[in-house]
Amino acid sequence: MTEQSLLATLSGVRLHIFHPDSQSVRAFCASLTQLGCHAQHSWPPAASLSTDTQLLVVAIDMHQQPLLTALFISARERDIPIIALADSHNARLFPLLLQLQPNAIAARELNPFALIVQMIGTLKTVRHQQRLRAVQQARQARSERLAQAKSVLMQTFGLDESGAYRLMRSEAMNTRSSMEYTAERVITTLQK
Template identity: 20%
Template structure:
């Protein structure tokens, strides 16, 4: 067995699973299969209002609109695997709205559960890494906009060039061991506060 595959399977041993499904023979079959894999399994029905904080994978029944809905799923929440029996428009809409990472078709059989878990958990991890990159990019863009705005403030107040204003911000960031974005935010906040007190005129337009 390849090391990467072995590591994925080992991660499942002891993983905290929550099965949200009426307690019947199919539910029992799913729970027993998860236990055979080595997972720690809990059961809930109807769906809980809040999710246990230590659960990392949820198997959740998706039925028609008159059945209980999903618990609140945070963006960085656990892997969600939907259990579906019908594929009518209502169920498909609820499936899409759930943002599930994988699907198990009823009637539930032991075959395919492990593969579904591995793929779903991998997809969830990939999505989380993308979200982290997006947030970092958004933070970077915001910092650049703040620096541009702070530069314009310094140019207007100190009657210096944009190059000199940028260098002042850079030097302050180096001396105080802060990012240029943090220094820029401080300058913008001070300008807005003093401007509101009538010490300075109206702030310069936002940088684009």
């Protein structure tokens, strides 16, 4: 993969950075804007997010634990990936990080290059997981429709499960259609 194709991953991404204000955070937001991101910055963390937020980068601060917990719950409900920025030398943060379960963890000291790499990796991983979930859901829906069609055939014609399956497979082959299409036809035609 080229640098341009990796950076294209960030193009148009709407992200929110919850981090105490500093010159380095403002400079990082400006850099992200130049890369085509729509970056917002605020502190302290807030549970209410913009409806179009696609990624969160959150500084972990023990003093903000209730707000962080609410933010992480809200983001998880909306399937928004989170990169936690934590001080790796502060062992007291580990239990909080385990509780919050971010998608990724990076150093709290902003290293723009490292954080951009982490953002790209996190977005690619989350998008891949979302595609896998969609495929699994489609398979599950297909399986449920096939089972429903077999049940309709079993009730209508007194067949057993294997007989209903053979009948659907034969019909699909004879009409040169998919099993899914055949199952839908069985369900809509015979189920009343």
